[in-house]
Amino acid sequence: MLCAVFILFGCGSDETSVPIKSKPNYFPDAIGSRWVYRNSDGLEWAREISGETNIEGKDYRIFTDMPPVMISEFDFLMSIHHRVTPNQILTAIGEKVERLVQTELPKAVQAEFAGLELSAVVDPISYPEFVLLQTPLIPNLQWNALTVKVEGNIILQNLVLLQIPFEVNISTKAEVTAESPLETPAGSFEQAYRIEYQTEITHTLLSKDETIQHHLTVWFVPHVGTVKTENEHDTTELIEYTLASTAED
DSSP states (O other), rough: OOHHHHHHHHSSSSSSOOOOOOOSSSOOEEEEEOEEETTTOOOOOEEEEEEEEETTTEEEEEEEEEEEOOOTTTTTTTSSSSEEEESHHHHHHEEHHHHHHHHHHHHTTTTTTTSSOOOEEEEOOOOEEEEEEESOTTTEEEEEEEEEEEEEEEEEEEEEEEEEEEEEEEEEEEEEEEHHHHHHHHEEEEEEEEEEHHHHHEETTTTEEEEEEEEEEEEEEETTTTEEEEEESSSSEEEEEEEOOOTTO
């Protein structure tokens, strides 16, 4: 038994210990890391972590797209602000939520007020975050990625007295549906997690409820990042990437 103890903890104080190199971050977030993507139309762009900022007391990494790309407001994953906690990766989406409501709500009543100028004014909301990942990822893992309520008014002809109140409830549920190898133009990955995000947006306007659903599938590789996304209209794949080192690496 004593021999086993000595073998386990070392044979003597003169033995030089071998430093253990830490693994890269589960969600790489070092400034300078860069991912290049290509969509179904052949459009290529790069996402790079260009800096950091503090929002309401929380530290975020800043993502910059080069060249800038048009991204649907429904895609809460493609936010420019991300932060990493011990068991979550979150994106700040306050601006995206406001733009989504301001874009979609006037369309919902356009038929009733044909020919009139409509705009949506959103009441102040707390800074919402989208839970991009709940880590560590395992098959069948589920989480509530987002739950937020937005209230405001539709303004007719820019006249404050002509207002129609509305309420919008947005919720997204996420689930890890598979773990399997995946091949992309950026390389072959032995362990890729397929995550399904189902978003439901219900708005109440003119005493009527209407629901919009949006579905997004993401393939995530630990220590690499997002390697593929797919929605109802498009597929995007990672074609190359460079990960910067952190102080802990």
